[in-house]
Amino acid sequence: MYASKTCNSAIQLREKGQVVLRDVPLKHLGSVHLEKGVVDSHFEVVKEALLGTIKEAVGESWSDEMGGAWGEAYDQLAATIKTQMEEEAAQPQLSSN
Ligand code: HEM
Secondary structure, X not given: OHHHHHHHHHHHHHHHOOOOXXXXXXXXXXXXXXXXXXXXXXXXXXXXXXXXXXXXXXXXXXXHHHHHHHHHHHHHHHHHHHHHHHHHXXXXXXXXX
16 A cells, blocks of 8 residues: 555656645545544654665665655655645634544
8 A cells, every 4th residue: 555655756757857646645645544533653663664675675676766756755745645644733623423
């Protein structure tokens, strides 16, 4: 799940120089993570886990450049989700249940 999203981000980064998510999935991802109580510091932990898993999976193909590209793509995606979470957290609640 994280690898496919990050992979899409990497492709967008290469093609457009930035990561843009469509409004609906972005809002959805912001909501899910806000509701689950995810905070900023968790993103760093998930990043380390993701990069470590990819490094293990690709074996000898691994390079610092590859790690940097995955890291950059993840950071862009994480920043986008965090912004959405902050915006949603700042909105007044419409429902209390
Ligand atoms: C760039 C970073 C991340 C991406 C792309 C990502 C992506 C996703 C996606 C696609 C889902 C499924 C949403 C759905 O139910 O439709 C999800 C759920 C979730 N994510 Fe993330 N996530 C990221 C970071 C994190 C971090 C840092 C945490 C905290 C440890 C986290 C915890 C969770 C939890 C708890 C769920 C709900 C799982 C469930 O209820 O089944 N995520 N995430």
